[in-house]
Each structure stands twice: as structure tokens, then as C-alpha cells.
Amino acid sequence: xxxxxxxxxxxxxxxxxxxxxxxxxxxxxxxxxxxxxxxxxxxxxxxxxxxxxxxxxxxxxxxxxxxxxxxxxxxxxxxxxxxxxxxxxxxxxxxxxxxxxxx
Numbered sequence: 001x002x003x004x005x006x007x008x009x010x011x012x013x014x015x016x017x018x019x020x021x022x023x024x025x026x027x028x029x030x031x032x033x034x035x036x037x038x039x040x041x042x043x044x045x046x047x048x049x050x051x052x053x054x055x056x057x058x059x060x061x062x063x064x065x066x067x068x069x070x071x072x073x074x075x076x077x078x079x080x081x082x083x084x085x086x087x088x089x090x091x092x093x094x095x096x097x098x099x100x101x102x103x
């Protein structure tokens with residue numbers, strides 16, 4: 001299996017694990033009465049599954065994006081050559097003032 005696919009699957013699993021921990025904390029701390037609402041309803045398990053699944057999609061996407069952006073080159077490991085940004089120096093500009101005739 002290619003490295004990119006392995007990295008994708010690993011980061012998706014990490015994202016869904018983070019989502020499971022997040023939903024568990026939401027239920028444990030009874031945020032907005034969520035545990036009471038879920039535990040006293042017939043559709044409670046479906047609601048918890050959907051909450052976990054939807055958060056899993058978001059957290060997995062963020063986790064994979066973070067992993068991909070971490071693959072970028074470091075700024076100090078450039079390819080050589082002259083730097084694109086040169087030293088900035090102020091340039092004096094002389095302006096002659098003309099006195100206005102005030103009446």
C-alpha cells in the first residue's frame with residue numbers, strides 16, 4: 001500500500017478517536033443536558049452515533065490537513081540560490097517647499 005494511503009487511513013483513525021473522546025466528554029459533563037436527553041430517548045443511541053460520526057468527519061479532515069501541512073519544507077532548508085527578499089534600506093527623498101502667498 002502506498003505511503004500516502006497509509007498516512008490517510010492513520011490520520012482518519014486518529015480523527016475519529018479524537019471525535020469519540022470529544023463526544024464522550026460532551027456526554028460526561030452533560031453539556032446543555034445532552035446526557036439526560038440522550039439517555040431518556042428511544043433514538044438516543046442513533047443521536048450519539050450521528051454526533052460521533054459527524055464530529056469524526058470534521059476532526060479527521062483537520063487531522064489529515066495538519067499532517068499534510070507538516071510535510072512541507074522548513075524555511076531554513078531552502079534549495080539555495082539568492083534570497084528573494086533583499087535588505088530594505090530607507091532612501092532619502094528631498095522635497096523643496098514653496099511658500100504660499102497668504103493674503
